[in-house]
Structures are given as C-alpha cells and as structure tokens.
Amino acid sequence: MTTLPASARPLTSDEIELVDVARRTIESATDAGPGEDGIHTMGAAVRATDGRIFVGVNLYHFTGGPCAELVALGSARAGGATDVTHIVAVGNHGRGPIGPCGRDRQVLFDYYPEARVILPTVDGPRSVAVQDLLPMATSWSFDDGSQMA
Template sequence: MNATPHQLHYRELADDEKALVELARQIIEATTDAPDGGDGVHTMGAAVLAANGTMHAGVNFYHFTGGPCAELVAFGAARAAGAVDPQVVVAVGNEGRGIKNPCGRCRQVMADNYPQLRVIVDTPNGPRSVSARELLPLSFDWAAEQA
C-alpha cells in the first residue's frame, strides 16, 4: 500500500499530548454555554503545550462575523502567560464531540506563525499529531511575500 507524504509524518500521541487533549476537553466541558444538544457562543476548547512544558487553554468565542477559534484564544493565553514557543495544539468540541481538526484560517495562522508546531488531529486511526505545515500543503507563504 502506498502512503501519501502526509501519512508518513503522522505520529501517535505522547503522554503529554494525551494530557493536552484532556485539558482541552475539561476546559470546554467546564465553560460551555450551550444547552444539551443546542448551540452556544462557547462550544470548542483548545490547549497549547509550550516548549517549557506548560499547558495553556482557551475557548472559542463564536460570532457570525468570525469570532476567534479556540486555538487562537489558547495561543493568546499562552503568550500572555509568557510561553513564546508553542509546540503542540489541540481543539476539542463540547458535549463529548472529541478532537476537532482546525479550520482553514487556523491552519494558515499556525503555518505562518508557528512552523515548528504539531497539531493533534482526528484521523481514521485515532488521534495523531502532524506538523502545521503538512495541514496546509502548497499554502500561501506570507513570510516570503514580505521580503
């Protein structure tokens, strides 16, 4: 069976990555404002693992004009706490919806700002991590355009 280049770089989760998933799950379950089976403003949680081993969490802030996704809020929380080198990120849906793969905007932000970042994604083989750049193949290179 031939594997695509992206499959070659998926890796199983390490213990600290499993803990990151659990933190994201706990933060959204504790803070969601959605009624059972309903929708709300805060329905996604995210967590970031920094190079120094600290973990930082955030939740989305939905608005029809495009409020920030949970991953972006978690990056901001990490930075506010002094973590300048995020290594891994994950997003988890409320009501036990599990790991949610990042939207296109988040993929572009991650690839532009944190090329070293690994992103925990849901795959047919279960949770895996992959580099942010691999999530956005042949993407626009914002940094190169600034030169």
Template sequence: MSADQHIAGQPLSIIEQELVAFAAHSIDEVTDAHVGGDGVHTMGAAVLDASGAMYPGVNFYHFTGGPCAELVALGSARANGAYDPQVIVAVGNEGRGIKNPCGRCRQIMADNYPWIRVIVVQPEGPRTVSINALLPLNFDWNAEQA
C-alpha cells in the same frame, strides 16, 4: 478530514494525551450550550509549550467570524509568557472529541509557528502532525513581506 484522506503522523505521547484531556476539561467547565444545542462557547483548545506548561482557550462564536479556540489558546499562552508553543489541539464540548483546525487557523499557525504540531483525527485515531503537513503548498505571508 474525510476518511479517505491520510497524513502521516505520530501516535500521541502521554503528555499529548493529557493536553487533549486538558482542552476537553477546559471547554466542558465553561460551555454555554445546552446538551445537543448551540452556544457561543462550544470549542476548547490547549497549547503545550516547550517548558511543558499547558494553556487553555475557548472559542467565541460570532456570525462575523469570532476567534476560534486555537487562536484564543495561542493568545493565552503568549499572555502568560509562553514564547515557544510546540503542540496544539481543539476539542468540541460535551465529549465531541478532537476537531481538526479550520483553514484560517492553519494559515495563522503556519505563518506564526511553522514548527508547531497539531493533534488531529486520522482514520487510525488521534495523531500529531506538523502544521506544514496540514497546509501543503501554503501561502508564505512572511516571505511576501521581505
């Protein structure tokens, strides 16, 4: 998101701030990148479900399009019994901070969790926004299946 783009959102709650810290800790514990270098695992994500539980995930980079950290975190949450994800965030390793989701992740989240909120970087700092705000006029895959 460039500095001139702005999507209305809400300041982070205490639990959302904790989710960001959890995601950062998750990737920093397992990253395989040298300081300032590349690696296979350089992005972390975390999902907060309706019960308040948090689930981590890390990316698996591959030139063919390995899974992003957000998708791994959503899979991890589901594998551990979370059926109602509420908030998600991605962060870079080595303190690179919150990273806004790619287009593929946005579409997957909109298709599967249209209620989910995403923590993104805005000019005024981190905010939580609905997935629909991040993907206006999105393709509705579910509606096409009817």
C-alpha cells in the same frame, strides 16, 4: 480514503494530557446543552516549549469570532510563552479533537511552523506536523509578505 501524512503518529502521553486539558476546559466553560447551539462550544490547549499548558475557548459570532485555538495561542503569549510545540481543539459534549479551520492552520503555519497539531483520523487521534495541513502553502511575515514555503 485519505492517506495520512508521513508525520502522523499515535499520541504520546504528553499529547494525551493536552487533549484531556482541552476537554476539561470546554466541559467547564460551555454554555450549550446537548443539541443546543452556544457561544462557547470548543476548547483548545497549547503546550509551550517550556512545557506549560495554556487554554482558550471559542467565542462564536456570525462575523467570525475567534476560534479556541487562537484564543489559546493569545493566552500563551500573554503568559510569556514565545513558542509552542503542540495544539489541540476539542468539541463540547464529548465530540473529541477537531481539526483546525483554514484560518487557524495558516496562523499556525506562519507563526509556529514546527508545531504539531492533534486531530481526528479514521485511526483515532493523531499528531501531525502543521506543515502537512497546508500542502503548497504560502507563508507570510511582516518583513517578506507572502512567500511560497
């Protein structure tokens, strides 16, 4: 059994709202019926430090199209948000929160190291610090390249 990191905590009302926004986003945007593959199967929502919420959906492609989380982060930046506090991705057809892939974890760690990520656990959805998703991580920046965090 996996032990949850010390930063894991039950969701706050703001985090529950973020999950609901991501769920509504993918419910309205999915192009896949139950049991079907599709191009848009994940929705994501991010909360900016000023409280605004931005959303995105994935664009599946065999070459590695963008995940919903990265689309939502791009949407936030395009909307003027320079930092985010929380992020969640939710699967279509009621699959609920789904943890970010390795690429998304690294992007979050590099650009939003103080963000919290909502993901599924055996105890239900929990909010965890992004740093806990990449133990022994190496951060990256334009100025310094890769550095042990």
